[in-house]
Amino acid sequence: MPHPNDPKLRAFIDVAPDSDFPIQNLPYGVFSTAAYPAPRVGVAIGDQILDLAVMEKDGLIDLSPAFGVFAHSSINAFMALGPKVWSKTRARISELLRHDNPHLRDNKELRSRALVPMREAKLHLPVAVSGYTDFYSSKEHATNVGVMFRGKDNALQPNWLHMPIAYNGRASTVVVSGTTIRRPRGQLKPPNVEVPSFAPCKRLDFELEMGVVVGQSSPMGGMLSEKQAEEMIFGFVLLNDWSARDIQQWEYVPLGPFLAKAFATSISPWVVTREALEPFCVPGPEQNPTPLDYLRQTRPHNYDLELDVSLRAAQMKEPATICHTNFRYMYWSSVQQLMHHASSGCAMNVGDLLGSGTISGPEKHQRGSLLEISWNGSEPVELPGGIRRSFLEDGDSLVMRGWCQGDGYRVGFGEAEGTILPAE
């Protein structure tokens, strides 16, 4: 049987060459329909969703002794079954969707129950997020921010090259793409005023990140090897770490960002599996100094994954690209992030979400936040129609996209979109 990543595979469903969801992808999500409003787990294929709850109920996918794990409002129960089941299930779904397999292809009644046009479906948050941790692992991003706030000579903090720096984020406000984002209020104290006021954020920003979805737990007090960490990673999503720069500036000393990041984090609805991304593995940047033993990796864990961000102001017809970068630039890999996270004995859970940190690249057009693009507001970005932006304004829609380009197909993520509503 061909491997599900085989570039030669074709589905019996027509998939456009620029679709994010060819048979080589098969990402997991949670959806519902007007006809059947209970959220359940599905896989994206072209412009369709394969309803896995139907597949399992009809005996076409066998997870025994587990049963009913796809009739859930999150993929957590499926993830808990572990990497062998993930792999076996993906192979089975691939087999069911292949152009030369008549089983589903030629069964009209089954197809009508099992395949849902994506445009008729409502997509939900795919993961019940247990814990949300946000890293800071792009050297270009950390350097840009450091230069802006501390000058060129002290741009990187002394610990940065020794460990993947991170903080705990707020899991309760992780939302799926398409959820509107209310402009947050908070304490603002610009340097030129004496006392803070409580007002709507004036420097609202996005941060382009990837999110790792952890699919297995690890015990309190334990540590993780490279292999263990890798096998715990179920997949990846696009992640927008919305940030209120002015709230952050006043609140973050000495305990780090809190409310400036707690109001919303958007993720894409489809979780692309680690297995589907394997053909796109590439070495990351050279790490110098050599990481301590507990962070060493013997295989590449970066991905050649193109990312772009576009912005559409309310008065614009089409979105305009404001950033085009690549996930491969990350200094610390997701596997290193996970090894570090567990290293003090911190228990990891099924459903943990790890933000990569803002993904900037070496070039100016590769900056992954408006803070960097507009260089802290001093160089507003020019959009079509004479529109300029230093930070996000009410009515702005921000869209992130990501994909790995194969030979004649792409393994893509769909989008992570959010539109800004005025403060209440």
Place this chain on the structure above:
Amino acid sequence: MPHPNDPKLRAFIDVAPDSDFPIQNLPYGVFSTAAYPAPRVGVAIGDQILDLAVMEKDGLIDLSPAFGVFAHSSINAFMALGPKVWSKTRARISELLRHDNPHLRDNKELRSRALVPMREAKLHLPVAVSGYTDFYSSKEHATNVGVMFRGKDNALQPNWLHMPIAYNGRASTVVVSGTTIRRPRGQLKPPNVEVPSFAPCKRLDFELEMGVVVGQSSPMGGMLSEKQAEEMIFGFVLLNDWSARDIQQWEYVPLGPFLAKAFATSISPWVVTREALEPFCVPGPEQNPTPLDYLRQTRPHNYDLELDVSLRAAQMKEPATICHTNFRYMYWSSVQQLMHHASSGCAMNVGDLLGSGTISGPEKHQRGSLLEISWNGSEPVELPGGIRRSFLEDGDSLVMRGWCQGDGYRVGFGEAEGTILPAE
């Protein structure tokens, strides 16, 4: 019917005058027994536990239309029913336990099923912790730490008097009293060495805190009034925010504490309700400058709640008290913390846990961490038998206790204990 807080009430069960659990308390916890190992919800009364799952099943407590909420491994389902049900249920439990109510008192068969000696029960983590946030709201603690690390003139950061500073903690490692604590490993880089090493923490500390258990949710994008915030608070626990000072020192710039606090947080097994603490409400310290409108409180929300910490090294027979302080000293109240937390639009969930921050007082014996007690290791604390401690050593057992002293009774919290195991 007398109010359940009435000091004159007596239970039909003998309760010692120094017991933490008289009929005026009635804290909720989760327990199991050898005979019946499924965890369920109970209330502490003297040295007994009243099994609420039995009470509800037998129709003595009526939560309809809800049913079966006490046959759970956490109190979350009960908390979700809201403050009116909390109050009504506590009044009903009080009525059932009163010395002059024969219903349970004289029903030997029912008593044998419904009352479990505490010494025969295993106590579990009472709350399924949704999110864990740790505040920093004792002015004395923040000042002590500031003086140590930045000198007297810059002790308090400029934002500290304007908002309850906090960071997101790690929910996955909140454990119940009695759970052993493995000494964490991490990156250490003392100022006198060039490069960090990965090694067991050498400066392991406790932090004496109270934890607020949030019993109701609030929507993303919303804010909370004083009354709304107050009514969302179900109750309080003792909380030990174990801290690896050396890991923290190297990792925390610029995003705050992460692994230094992620390895363990211990809480007491009994959640004392806000209602039971009401008679002990006292005004907090004067707040100057006046807080911004969104943080104003019109009623006192501090508590006269005595706290003490004792340490027993492996070679000691009896624990020795190393701190005696009071929750009343907190500069920011729990209600203000919750109003601040939601103010940016951060959704709160049933089961959120808010650490108060280390509770120090104005006197030297009121310092709530070894960092402060030993003044960063320069003044080790002297224990009986010539034992000295700057930080915690393997085998040390640390016990926190807390209680409100009434006239002839106390509303207490039991204890939050943890014993240090060597690093693996």
